[in-house]
Amino acid sequence: MSESLNLWTLVMNASWLAKLVMFSLFAISVMSWVIIVQKWIILSDASKEMFNFEKRFWSGMDLSQLYRDGSSKQKTTAAIGMENLFRSGFKEFTRLRQQPGIDSDAVMEGAQRAMRVALAREERVLEKHLPILSTVASVSVYLGLFGTVWGIMNTFVSLSSQSQASIAVVAPGIADALLATEMGLFAAIPAAIAYNRYASKVDSIINSYLTFTDEFSSILHRQAHTRRVQE
Amino acid sequence: MSKFHPLAILLKFEGYPPAVAASVILHALLLVFVLGRAVTPSDYVTIEDPVIITATAVDVNPQRLRRLERLEEEQAAANRRRQEDQARARREQEERARQERLAQEQRQARERAEAERRRQEDLDRQRQASAEAERQRQAEETRRREAEQARQREQQRLAEQAAREAQASQVASENLVVAEYAAIIRRVISQNWQIPPSARNGMSATVSLRLVPTGEVVSSSILQSSGDAAFDRSVLQAVERxxxxxxxxxxxxxxxxxxxRNFTLVFRPEDLLR
Structure with missing residues (x-):
């Protein structure tokens, strides 16, 4: 046993399989943290956008004006979230309305379809990578345990060649083995927390989108039918 | 526009660059904190080797043993004294008989000399001188005999002493052998003794063993119970085992x-707890 037991030397003394497990766990941890931070940025941006857009939308502003504002903004950043839903629906609506002799129900149907497609895209963006987090949360614990069991097994195997088993012989091997579980837990706990948090957040955002889609279609519906009545 | 997008910089490339940077920095910090710290063995709890207590049952208590030894010694001393007394009495008797004999002889010699002198009072001085010489010779002889007897006595005394010493040394060596084998018996039995939980300090059970020369235990019985049936039973079981x-x-x-042939052992639990 060395004078000072550095964790790094502990890792380096481990068997190749334990090393493999530890390094893969480390990589998994890095990856899951990338996803955690990235999802956090994406989701907080989406909810902020949603909040801002709803405020503008219900401010009584003219819809075509709102659309044009969005168009000018789109030159710098692509529209995301609720604004994207609005734009695709409104674009389809105005396009179809300009077609001569088209049924207002058909116009409504087209606008709703366009919004449904946009909603599916938004959903995909929001939910992207979330399954990875849940996989990390459940699997890295097992991976860590696997490394630990392997390490402890090795320790006992090497112990069998010793005539007298002292704690000093067993301790480094077991500490080594436990390091794998520790790393597994380190990767799993944030991933599990983030997954639960983000899943509920994505759910609530998509619910808001659906509500907005319904509200916006009713507005469009009203416009389409009042126009036909005028005609 | 930037009013609506406070996270605009972060949002480039779907927010990946800041996410990667944050994750890498986090793990680098972790490595520095966890791996850089040396864990010295003094941080560990030191586990001392357990103290191993060997159980031994002491046969008779030391006081009793001492008392027995003292008794034996006293007996031996009394025996010795008695023998000495007898020898002395015998010697004194012999001495007395010899002196009497001597006195008688002397008296007879004197009487003879007297008679001779009376008979041949006026006879020549040469005869007297020869008688004188004769007497001197006789005296010489008695002295010689006396010395011879003294030498024999001394020899006898020495022989007696040697015998006594030999006997004493034999007794001592026997005691040593007995103690050795008693220790073996004690060790074997105490190894087989499982003290029941009801055993308390101060309890003691005296067991009498009957052994045969092959070393087998023919029978064992409690001479003096400890008062606790379980304890007595455990003692008998130890002997049986x-x-x-x-x-x-x-x-x-x-x-x-x-x-x-008959061997007595005293079991007491505090002998084990010591």
């Missing part, structure tokens, strides 16, 4: 008969 002491086969038969 020990079963036989093959070492006793090496013993001289007479020593065995004197010491191990």
């Amino acid at each position: 020990a079963d036989r002491f093959p070492e006793l086969q090496d013993l001289d038969n007479s020593v065995f008969e004197r010491n191990f």
